[in-house]
Amino acid sequence: MDVRAQILDAATRLFAAQGYGGTSLSAISAAVGVRKASLLYHFPSKDALHRAVLDNLLSHWNEVLPRLLEAAAGDDRFDALLHETVRFFLADPDRARLLLREALDRPEAMRARLRVAVKPWMEVIAEYVRKGQAQGELRADADPEGYLLSVVHLVIGGIATADTLGVVLDDEGRTERLVHEIERMAKTSLFTDEGLAASRARRAARDDDDEHRAAE
Amino acid sequence: MDVRAQILDAATRLFAAQGYGGTSLSAISAAVGVRKASLLYHFPSKDALHRAVLDNLLSHWNEVLPRLLEAAAGDDRFDALLHETVRFFLADPDRARLLLREALDRPEAMRARLRVAVKPWMEVIAEYVRKGQAQGELRADADPEGYLLSVVHLVIGGIATADTLGVVLDDEGRTERLVHEIERMAKTSLFTDEGLAASRARRAARDDDDEHRAAE
DNA sequence: ACACTCGCCTACCGATCGGTAGGGAGACCC
């Protein structure tokens, strides 16, 4: 891996763990094994490095999301979307921590980023929620935008602090247990009980179908 | 207000907004209107100030919670507990931001704090959840500890970043809307639909009762 | 009147911060 990528990687880990203000350029360069001046050759300033780290993270996400939205089968869209979102942050909890820190540290900048990067998607999905509500599959009293926001939040926050808050869950699979409950909450509070049953039935039918096709 | 309290207050606001590492002693003392050396007269070090800020916050909470647990009527315990928790953090969102930052910045220290301050309460409430599950009022597939953790998380995270994430909710009452949805999700994903109806019926009866008593 | 404490101050400390200047080894082009 080239030095620039190593710097980006180390900066991501350190910013996530100690925050932007709490991480010095010396610390990052030391983690990579080069001198501070070399770091500043690749990134002209600490702020530029910070932007690069965030861009790197968000571009990953923007690359995953559209593929996900169109790939997910129409009916189980929410299920797949939720699960893949969880997987994305679970694959590297530092992603969740970075976003959380950014929201706390620079609310104004984060707001601007969200406005252009997230809001359009959010509106598309919210529209699907409204359709599901009209069909009686989703709870009518849910606030689509508020719900989506809260779920994103539940996932990001839950994963970012799973280690810390996991103190009340003594067993070792605490993260799995927490994630499982998060997914359960997200689904239960969106689907009506009928919708949930219908969704399960559809998935069973599809799995059956897949098996048949695989057997051929 | 005496200077010490002013310092504590300013430090709380600044730590919440910019984090511990991102806030200098000069900034805090400037906000109060005294010199840095005067600040260090009241608090021997930055770290001591930080501890004082956190102790101040947690003691508030520990003062509120027990009163809350015993005051809430047996059947609507969850409702009252949830709502008062929301109110506690909504009254000063900096509380939520501070806790969130602490969990990110010093996971080890936070874990220790949680272990002694939160875990006992959590276990008591989880026991009540299990009872409710046995009665069929609460969803049997919920993981009591995981659920409680996630709700705390949903509330704290939601309130801490309501301003930032509220970008997708254009209207002015965004915070109210978000909070309302958070409460809805928390209840819907815990109560069975029967339990929810029963709870509503109980509350209606009680309100009726209150009116009668007030009319006498 | 005196000593003493409290609360805040000015002045300063060494360490570390983000960032700059400039040099040198190696690869590549002509």
Next chain:
DNA sequence: GGGTCTCCCTACCGATCGGTAGGCGAGTGT
């Protein structure tokens, strides 16, 4: 082989960091 570009280095900058030393004025107790 000379020129140049890439990449990393040593050495240094002024600013700011958390923290210390010590003085000064306003009470307070005796």
